[in-house]
Amino acid sequence: MTEAFTRQPCDAVLCDLDGVIRFFDHAEVIRLERDAGLTAGSTAAAAFGPENGTALVLGQITKKQWADSIARALAERIPKADARGLADAFTQxxxxxxxxxxALLREAREHxxxxxxxxxxxxxxxxxxxxGIADLADDVVNSARxxxxxxxxxxxxxAAERARATPDRCLFVDDRxxxxxxxxxxxxAGVLYRDSEDLRESxxxxCPTANRHSTD
Known part of the structure; x- marks a missing residue:
């Protein structure tokens, strides 16, 4: 866990979603890549490469446009039908x-x-x-929005503005x-997330009033 420095308690927790709360199961994509003769990760590289990555997270392309772009990129290396199957599997x-x-964030939100x-x-x-986590946080700051x-x-x-907190009173948690x-x-206060214990400890x-029951 990485932190900025010792400070007074924070007023807000700014937390990443993917890699901290939400996780993706790419087993089927990996299987399809193997069957198509591609190395694992080839579809992700097409999905988040220069043509797609920035446009995706800035809300400039739709889900269909994203899938179509992945399929086009993969079709340069494998048959179109296989490329389409991989694109659809990856985006779903x-x-x-x-x-x-x-549970930790729900408890933190009480404080x-x-x-x-x-x-x-x-x-x-x-x-x-x-x-089932639409109500997990007080607000969601989505790059695409x-x-x-x-x-x-x-x-x-x-994010700090939405939380009505100054940066020095914010705890930021991310896996990157x-x-x-x-x-x-x-x-x-910056925390590099590796597992749920990093979130609990941070x-x-x-936020010493938060998570007090989980640490008893």
Whole structure:
């Protein structure tokens, strides 16, 4: 766990979504890649490469446009039917949420403001509803809606504004080092997430009134 410095308790928890709360099961995609003679990760590279990555998280393409673009990229290497199957499988990948992270954030919300800060898509609201976590946070700052993506500083500033907290009273949790580093530069307490214990410990240290039952 990485932190900025010792400070007074935080008023807000700004938490990443993917890799902290939501996780993707790519087993079927990996199987299809293997069957098509592609190395594992080839579809993800097409999905988040230069043609798609930025446009996706800034809300500039639809889900269909994203899938079509992935299929076109893969069709340069494998038959079109296989490329389409992989594109559809990737954009419909099964997901699951970590119940421990969800429980910790629900408890934290009883004592401080919780805001999800995520590089996501225009259909994120539907995804959260389907997962049963639409009410997990007080607010959601979605890059596809605000036009700024981590690690750009603006999305952090928007999140702090939504939480009605100054940066020095915010705890920021993310599974990517570059995203944490931006938070720390802005004066936030930055925590690099590796597993749910990092979230539990960071809430205990920076939001001491939160998660008190989980640490008894």
């Amino acid at each position: 990948t099964p997901v699951w949420v970590d119940p421990i992270a969800v 401080c403001t919780v805001v999800l800060v995520t590089n996501a898509t225009t259909w994120l609201d539907d995804d959260l509803a389907q997962l 605000v036009g700024s993506a981590k690690p750009d500083a603006r999305i952090y500033e928007i 080092q570059a995203n944490v580093e931006t938070a720390v530069r802005l004066g936030m 809430l205990r240290r920076f």
